[in-house]
Amino acid sequence: MTTAPQASFFAGIxxxxxxxxxxxxxxxxxxxxxxxxxxxxxxxxMSVSVTTRKPRxxxxxxxxxxxxxxxAFETMVADGDLLEWANVFGNLYGTPRKPVETALAxxxxxxxxxxxxxxxxxxxxxxxxxxxxxxxxxxxxxxxERLIKRAQDSSAVIAKRMAExxxxxxxxxEYDYVVxxxxxEKAHQQVFAILTAERLKRRRQLGLAEFVRxxxxxx
Amino acid sequence: MTTAPQASFFAGIxxxxxxxxxxxxxxxxxxxxxxxxxxxxxxxxMSVSVTTRKPRxxxxxxxxxxxxxxxAFETMVADGDLLEWANVFGNLYGTPRKPVETALAxxxxxxxxxxxxxxxxxxxxxxxxxxxxxxxxxxxxxxxERLIKRAQDSSAVIAKRMAExxxxxxxxxEYDYVVxxxxxEKAHQQVFAILTAERLKRRRQLGLAEFVRxxxxxx
Numbered sequence: 240m241t242t243a244p245q246a247s248f249f250a251g252i253x254x255x256x257x258x259x260x261x262x263x264x265x266x267x268x269x270x271x272x273x274x275x276x277x278x279x280x281x282x283x284x285m286s287v288s289v290t291t292r293k294p295r296x297x298x299x300x301x302x303x304x305x306x307x308x309x310x311a312f313e314t315m316v317a318d319g320d321l322l323e324w325a326n327v328f329g330n331l332y333g334t335p336r337k338p339v340e341t342a343l344a345x346x347x348x349x350x351x352x353x354x355x356x357x358x359x360x361x362x363x364x365x366x367x368x369x370x371x372x373x374x375x376x377x378x379x380x381x382x383x384e385r386l387i388k389r390a391q392d393s394s395a396v397i398a399k400r401m402a403e404x405x406x407x408x409x410x411x412x413e414y415d416y417v418v419x420x421x422x423x424e425k426a427h428q429q430v431f432a433i434l435t436a437e438r439l440k441r442r443r444q445l446g447l448a449e450f451v452r453x454x455x456x457x458x
Numbered sequence: 459m460t461t462a463p464q465a466s467f468f469a470g471i472x473x474x475x476x477x478x479x480x481x482x483x484x485x486x487x488x489x490x491x492x493x494x495x496x497x498x499x500x501x502x503x504m505s506v507s508v509t510t511r512k513p514r515x516x517x518x519x520x521x522x523x524x525x526x527x528x529x530a531f532e533t534m535v536a537d538g539d540l541l542e543w544a545n546v547f548g549n550l551y552g553t554p555r556k557p558v559e560t561a562l563a564x565x566x567x568x569x570x571x572x573x574x575x576x577x578x579x580x581x582x583x584x585x586x587x588x589x590x591x592x593x594x595x596x597x598x599x600x601x602x603e604r605l606i607k608r609a610q611d612s613s614a615v616i617a618k619r620m621a622e623x624x625x626x627x628x629x630x631x632e633y634d635y636v637v638x639x640x641x642x643e644k645a646h647q648q649v650f651a652i653l654t655a656e657r658l659k660r661r662r663q664l665g666l667a668e669f670v671r672x673x674x675x676x677x
Contacts, residue, residue: 248597249640320606373660378467379673405677408670415657417666428659436655439635439648441592448634452599453626458624 244397248296253446256343257437258365260351260358261430264404266354266385268420275427276434283348283434286339289315292330305335315367323353323360334361343368348434352446353362355410370437372430373414377421467672472665476656477561477584478502479570479577479633480649482593483623485604487639491593492571494646500655502567505558508534524554542572542579553580558603562587567653574629581639589656591649592614592633 255426259276277285289305291312300306307315312331317320324333334351342349351361362369376382386400411417416433420426441447482488491617496638508524510531526534532548534540535619543552553570562600568656583590597602605619630636635652639645660666 248599249638252636252638295555375673379676380467382673382677401677403673410675411670412660413665414660417471417656417660417663419468419471419659419669420552429654432651432654433658435648435651436635438635439652441631441633441636444636449593450638451630454594454601455624455627457598458601458620 249450252444252450253344254438255368256282256346256348256350258339258349258369259434260344260353260356260361260369261374262352262354262370262371262407262410262414264376264382264402265400266382266406267376268423268426269352269374270431271423272420272427273350275336275423276430277350279427279431280434282346283313283350284342286349286351288332288334289423290330290332292332296440311317322364325355325356336364339365348438352414354407355413358413367442370420370433371414371415372416372433373411374426375411375417375419377409377419406437408423462466469670471663471669473565473657473663474587475501475567476662477558477562477568477570477588477673478582478656479572479588479590480571480593481577481590481626481633483595483601483626484603484619485623486593487645489637490591490642491649492569494642495649496569498646498650499653502563502569503561503569505553505570507551507553508540509549511551524570527629536547541583542576544575549569553562555583558584567657573626574632577632586661589635589652590633591635591637591652592630592653593645594627594630594636595624596638596639612652652655 261269261273274287277283287301287305287311289307291307291309294300294304294306298304309331312333315335316324320336321333322336322339323426324331338409339349351357353361357370361422362371376385383401386404387397392400401452418429418433428446437443480488480492492504496502506520506522506524508526508531510528513519513523513525517523528550529587534552534554539555540552541555541558543550553576558568570576572580577590581590589613595604601623602620605623606616606662611619637645637648637652656662
């Protein structure tokens with residue numbers, strides 16, 4: 240017979256964290272859904288990228304980005320310290336490997352707001368830890384309205400933005416899950432359910448074998 | 459431009475249903491969790507088995523089981539009309555194929571309360587449509603108490619029941635998800651999240667390609 244009181248036996252199962260990727264065309268509500276997910280759950284946090292671009296007013300180093308030099312960035316690439324990186328109009332952006340691996344090993348999850356290219360790179364680096372979610376807008380009108388909402392934009396800028404959105408959307412078949420953001424609260428519940436379910440996958444619950452061993456020791 | 463009002467564009471994505479399997483040792487709360495899931499969601503219903511055993515008082519044909527003859531059962535086996543079947547102490551039990559396939563094609567889900575052997579057979583028949591969940595009790599005391607709760611049982615009966623529970627539990631690594639039923643309401647939320655997430659898997663949402671085509675037609 241066990242002498243420890245029953246209530247203390249189950250204290251959760253140790254698990255490996257996961258990388259939760261949300262991609263979408265701009266205007267599908269991804270940023271709002273990311274914020275709601277971060278607010279709803281303490282075990283997931285946003286990945287902070289390194290970048291060589293200059294900080295914009297109000298941006299905080301270590302929170303919005305880690306602002307680093309071109310030399311430092313290139314050293315990280317050479318040392319394999321970035322899980323993925325990209326050159327966007329001459330500025331370099333990348334995801335540092337170490338904080339992600341530390342989080343996963345500690346059973347914490349990391350949220351990524353990246354496009355299909357970053358997703359493909361991450362998939363190569365971290366295959367089994369990845370959960371890929373694509374967010375779609377509910378209707379063409381919604382998408383178009385959001386893409387043209389800044390009235391001062393030229394039609395050339397708008398056309399370019401639409402082409403980018405169409406291209407981003409064309410990569411939806413590379414994702415594990417798809418949520419249509421028709422109703423913000425419903426979409427949030429769906430995103431939260433995906434995170435909850437993925438944490439309950441047997442293979443992520445590293446402490447299960449030991450838990451079952453102790454559970455059945457005296458049967 | 460579309461002429462239809464935006465609100466009518468998104469009417470949900472047609473999807474293929476799934477087979478939701480819950481297994482556990484007896485006494486882990488699986489029956490209660492099944493009932494709660496059926497009550498919480500209208501698109502999932504319990505699979506009704508065929509059996510050759512006689513109805514017990516109160517059992518309704520077509521609801522609890524389809525009660526059929528040995529000959530009828532053997533014809534179903536011969537015709538491939540059962541997804542899985544087993545002989546339990548001389549009585550035959552099986553899962554009819556047709557209602558399951560009809561449900562899946564209509565985007566409805568089917569809940570199965572079966573053991574590891576039935577799960578293995580279903581996995582062979584319906585691989586991609588299967589979601590396998592194993593429920594564990596939170597502590598050895600809880601498991602033992604539930605296994606011996608019927609005071610009139612002999613120690614031989616209790617020992618046999620414990621051996622069966624240990625054997626059932628030993629198959630947990632064959633499941634996709636594991637939930638520890640430490641708190642009934644929390645476990646229910648977790649089971650519900652798994653169902654919600656699995657429905658959002660890209661490959662089950664058969665209508666996505668068409669939806670995306672219409673969404674991006676005018677970009």
